[in-house]
Amino acid sequence: DAGITQSPRHKVTETGTPVTLRCHQTENHRYMYWYRQDPGHGLRLIHYSYGVKDTDKGEVSDGYSVSRSKTEDFLLTLESATSSQTSVYFCAISQAVNTEAFFGQGTRLTVV
Amino acid sequence: AQSVTQLGSHVSVSEGALVLLRCNYSSSVPPYLFWYVQYPNQGLQLLLKYTSAATLVKGINGFEAEFKKSETSFHLTKPSAHMSDAAEYFCARAQGNEKLTFGTGTRLTIIP
Numbered sequence: 001d002a003g004i005t006q007s008p009r010h011k012v013t014e015t016g017t018p019v020t021l022r023c024h025q026t027e028n029h030r031y032m033y034w035y036r037q038d039p040g041h042g043l044r045l046i047h048y049s050y051g052v053k054d055t056d057k058g059e060v061s062d063g064y065s066v067s068r069s070k071t072e073d074f075l076l077t078l079e080s081a082t083s084s085q086t087s088v089y090f091c092a093i094s095q096a097v098n099t100e101a102f103f104g105q106g107t108r109l110t111v112v
Numbered sequence: 113a114q115s116v117t118q119l120g121s122h123v124s125v126s127e128g129a130l131v132l133l134r135c136n137y138s139s140s141v142p143p144y145l146f147w148y149v150q151y152p153n154q155g156l157q158l159l160l161k162y163t164s165a166a167t168l169v170k171g172i173n174g175f176e177a178e179f180k181k182s183e184t185s186f187h188l189t190k191p192s193a194h195m196s197d198a199a200e201y202f203c204a205r206a207q208g209n210e211k212l213t214f215g216t217g218t219r220l221t222i223i224p
Contacts (some may be wrong), residue, residue: 033211041200041216042216042217043214045212048211092154097209097210098209098211098212099206100146100158100161100212102158103148103156105154105155106154
């Protein structure tokens, strides 16, 4: 993997609790992304960042927020987790918006 | 929104047989196109990419893909399947300021 670390790798949480997933990169790439992967849907973009404190929504952003206070860290927060947010979450990085992205190992989140 | 379509959510081939995974894109202007592979419990790994240079693109692990503008296709092939090729494969596109958009994936099974 291209210097991308996601934490935690697995998490089980209860409905209604807040959850924060962390992505850390050592590649100094400008763009960072959060995707969720669900059977039959492929990967869907939740939010992305194009620089420190610069973020924007993806196609499935409802119920999620993000923050990027440093180039290397991109946090995804579920303010109040719901069962529909049970998924595998992937962080990705890229040097430019329309180039290949490099992916982390994923975080498997279960909301019970 | 522009998209990619992967035909066949599951493909099975015998070991040693030709692998053909199909991907079609929608846009009048050819986008950048990518194939990724995902092994169980791992992130996505870039196999190859098309960025308007050669139409036949060679990737890792013996895979290649041919860009055909007349068919708006970017199918992935490998002459002889190995057991280690069993994985899920994703086609993706990007163009201009458009971020990577993924197909829904094709799960490849290799029959011994």
